[in-house]
Amino acid sequence: MVTGGASGAPRRIAVVQPEAACFDTATAVDRVVAGTLEAAGKGAGLVVFPEAYIGGYPWGLAFGTAVGGRSAAGRRAWQRYHESAIAVPGPETERLGEAAAEAGVVLAVGVVERDTTYSGGTLFCTLLYFGPDGRLLGKHRKLKPTAAERLVWGEGDGSTLPVFDTAVGRVGGLICWENYMPLARMAMYGEGVEIYLAPTADARPRWQSTLQHIALEGRCYVVGCNQYVTRDMYPSDLELAHELDAWPDTLCIGGSAIYGPMGDCLAGPLEGEAGMLFADVDPGEIVRSRFDFDVTGHYARPDVFRFEVDRRPHPPVSSRT
Template sequence: MKEGQLRVAVVQAAPILFDKLSSLTQIASWTKDAAAKGAKLVVFPEVFISGYPRGLTFGTRVGSRSTEGRQDWARYWESAIDIPGEDTAILGEIAREAGVYLVIGVVERDQEFSRGTLFNSILYMGPDGSVLGKHRKLVPTGAERLLWGQGDGSTLTVIDTPFGRIGGLICWENYMPLARMAMYAKGIDILITPTADARDTWQATLQHIGCEGRCFVISSNQFVTKESYPVDLACYGDISQDSDILSRGGSAIVGPLGGYVTGPLFDQEGMIIADLDLSLVTQSRFDFDATGHYSRPDVFQLIVNNQKQDILRTI
């Protein structure tokens, strides 16, 4: 591989829903395979630990929740992880043995207050096995709001690596113009966008962000079938009339001028491998730099509250 290049692996798969062991086993297997192919950055989809519960209602209607739905949510809570914790130690060992940066979508339990809140998070593990950081989704989308709490500006995380600055926004956070601008202002070179959106419009979003941010965009989605859902879920009947393929994927990598490096991958489980030439990031900013010569700070200003929001300070 040439100097200044980075080999990336993007995993498009799904664990058994609510099954943490399935998630960890798959992460170990896919990461080992990616490392054997020379990858130094391995990316997994949104909430890969322990799955995106597409189609499930958790017994919810406007104005009421069912006992059975609460039981399913408690099962979801049990399959979540603490950051840091025993599960991040396992993930750290996977990253260390493979010698890779590992970026994984996870369901994270709140450890600081009630432990009754979950977050949709990105977890960053270093090749030395350490937890490098995390990002909590700022606004869960639609019915996701009943599952996950809102993150704050303290986890708009960007990681310095030997090959450039990496960070991420989750799924529809990437439709938030100011969130994107905040990441651009942090000097992002590679924006990672774990998602559950398999529509064609998501592909247009990836290309727009690559062109707007003059950065590489790495999007990892799950390929999900009904077989990955435990049939003993109280809400399993919610998906009984759905097609066997619940998410067709669409993982892709886009370059800093908006063109595809590779992808999208649809209708199958798999792994995308690509070599990124990081010098293209600098080249692309010759005529457009969103936070540099094209920013006009005399006209526009962005204020970001990056302070951790401590509930105990608000009561």
């Protein structure tokens, strides 16, 4: 049953576009805490941070790899990246939950998650959700890392495709190029998402067209969130820093933005600097936008198209007794 933000007063979304804290988990957590409290002080009920912000999105790094080969230096750099990732739950998630509770907001944060259930050696690109009581509501693991991301991240499964009923509305989302997966988007629409989060590392102008399309297709608010990154934000002693030599000084200009359910740009895109964006959610606008197009309602054709989502976890090892 779809409930949530179908009526009531407008609610405020905050997008935080921070400077990167590459390979510096403590600083990244500090910035999320500070940004959350600042956004809440400006009236936000939902605060969103970028893809892989805690743990770091490793722009420009190949970790010493080539087809058919890996280097010892690359393995050491990978170990450092692995040590920058966080356990979920763990001490970092406890602190993030405390910040959400102090601010009284729903908090969504992109992290690099270190698997603690099966192997301990696999990382996931994960979106964490915290409630205004500080509870870890759940997480989404990226289903399909893109291109060279497959070197460093594993694949999530359908057990982490949540949409949460909150005071701001029904909140859920996908990470970066997962948003080009039509069936993944349909899974979100099928859960009645009203505020669709799309944290990303894609700063290209054409990404704005993607955000706008999702808003029009899902008739929902769409929140794009990225970070601002320059080469000098990497540690000076990073193994394989020479892999960045071919890259520009600015690795990511940002491009965070918020779109309304009729495709209007409500805030942003914010480019070339760190900062915050805000937009008010009008639940009535969601209803009005679905008058002529409702992707899982009167515009669906279940007699023609069938779609199932396997929401079971798929552990690598199962035991029977």
